[in-house]
Amino acid sequence: MSKLPNTRASIFSVMSQLANKHNAINLSQGFPNFPVDPRLLDISERLLTENIHQYTSMAGLPSLLVKIALLTEKHYQRRVNTTTEMLVTSGATQGIYTAINALVSKGDEVLILDPSYDSYEPSVLVAGGKPVRVSLNDDYSPNFNRIETAITSNTKLMVINNPHNPTGKIWSEADFKALETILEKHSQVLLLSDEVYEYISFKHSHISVNTRPKLRNRAIIASSFGKSLHVTGWKVGYLIAPEELMKEIKKIHQFLVFSVNSISQHVIAEYLDIVDFNEVAKMYARKKRLFQDALKNSRFKVLPSEGTYFQVVNYSTISKQNDMDFAKELITKYGVAAIPISVFYKDATDKHMLRFCFAKTDETLIEAAKKLAVI
Template sequence: MSKLPNVTSSIFSVMSQLANEHGAINLSQGFPNFPADEQLLQISERLVHGNIHQYTPMAGLPSLMEKIGKLTFQYYHRNINSSTELLITAGATQGIYTAINTFVNKGEEVILLDPSYDSYEPSVIMAGGVPVRISLNDDYSPDFNRIEAALSPKTKMIIINNPHNPTGRIWTESEFEVLESLLEKHPQILILGDEVYEYISFSQPHISFHTRPKLVERTIIASSFGKSLHVTGWKIGYLIAPENLMNEIKKVHQFLVFSVNSFSQHIISEYLDIVDFHAISKMYLQKRDLFRELIKDSRFELLPCDGTYFQLVNYQNISKQNDVDFSRELIAKHGVAAIPLSVFYKDGTDRNVLRFCFAKTDETLIEAAKKLKRV
């Protein structure tokens, strides 16, 4: 008997396969198609011959952990104890799965805000928990009336993805204040802050749970070097949480992966001495602006993009088809692959919106835009 009977091939795999079959430009894949930083590759080439290929300590390479601690202070003015409040994970998804399965018990509820990343619900189900999925407002801001109505003594956790995939929206100061007020009434609720796009923000600064003193002692924060350094295939991220929570997370982590691959930890530890995250954000801002400028005269309606490397568009001026069918047609007839937004909703909410990934070479974006302007 399947533990995940409703899980089938992901929409990402389906659209990528269709893109390959039709020779389409693939803007559905949520990862870059350009090389990693040359400096990162040079460090890799130099270190590969070193004595760095055995297990690191379970929680992570000490030098990398120390530098993450400094990075956290530099960007968020939060002092963490890197030896007791930090864990290197095999990607943020593994970190999220581990955190959920550490704290969520059978029958306990987890609030998910739709449209939501597809790994959340299966992780809750595997823990024996009950996913409670609540739709965001039409502008993808949190609907606090619905969130408050869903909170109960059974609620164990709320997952907040900020900056948000798939919409690219960033929470505001006032929204954090409302959340703080709500959760003050429910001290048993933990927060899982999925902040994997934290260093990719544009029109307004990313506000991290690291900076929220009323919430930080009950929050597990997931970060991703794969996203931040555009090396998604390395599958390396980290969790930061108060020591009492981290102690429990480590108990599960050690029997899940024990320790993350040593090679990438050593490389990133050295690379953190020279990388400029502001420059990475600026690079993605240029790509966002290029893509928006290229398709502004198309029949697609551009929606706001505060952060991440995803751009939403509305196609209601082009077709009344549902978004899955329109996405398939876009590939077959027009040669560009996107992700339909309805797949991120439990109830399949369809507002004729697609997600394009602009973490691509300028040449890819230019060629894709030519095709989209002919739609």
């Protein structure tokens, strides 16, 4: 009997395979197609010949944990205990899966805000929990009336994603205050904050749960070096959580992956001494402007993108097709791949929206925009 009877191939794999088949420009899957920082490659080449090819500590390479703690203090003014409150994971997705399976038991309810990343619900189902999907507002801000109504005595965990994939929305100070007010009434509810795009924000700065004293003592925060350093294939992320929660998470982690790729951890630990995350944000802000400007003469309505490297557009003036069919036609007829937003909803809400990834070379973005402008 399947634990995930309704789960099929990820939409990201489906659209990427279709893009490859039709030789389309792939703006669907969220990975950069430009080279990584040459300094990162230089460190990798140098360290490759050193004796760093065996298991690291289960919780993470000690020197990397120290660098993550320094990074967290620098950006969020939070001091984290490297021994008891941190865990290096094989990508943020593994960290999220591990945290959910460590903390959610059979019958526990987990609130997930739609549209939502597709790994959350399967992780809850495998743990024996019950996903409770709550739709965001039309502008993709959290609807706290719906959230509070959805909380019951069985609610164990709430998952938030900020900056938000797929929409690029960023939570405001008022949003966090509203969340704090609600959770103060429900002491049994833990918080899982997916912050993998934390260093990619534009006009408004990302607010991390690391900066919220009322939340962080009940929160697991997931981060991703794959996203922050544009090395998605390295699959290195990390979790920060209070000691009592981290103890349970580590119990699952040690039997799932035990320890994360040693070379990647050594390289990242050294690279964190020189990388400037403000420059990462500026680079993506420039790419966002480039792509948005290139779409000005198209019939797509470009929605605000406050963070991440995703751009959502509305195509309702172009076609009345459902978003899945339109996304497939976009590949087969026009040569550009996107992700339909309806797949991020439990009830497949279709508002004629598509998500494009602008973590691509300038040439790729310009060529894709040219194809989109003729539709």
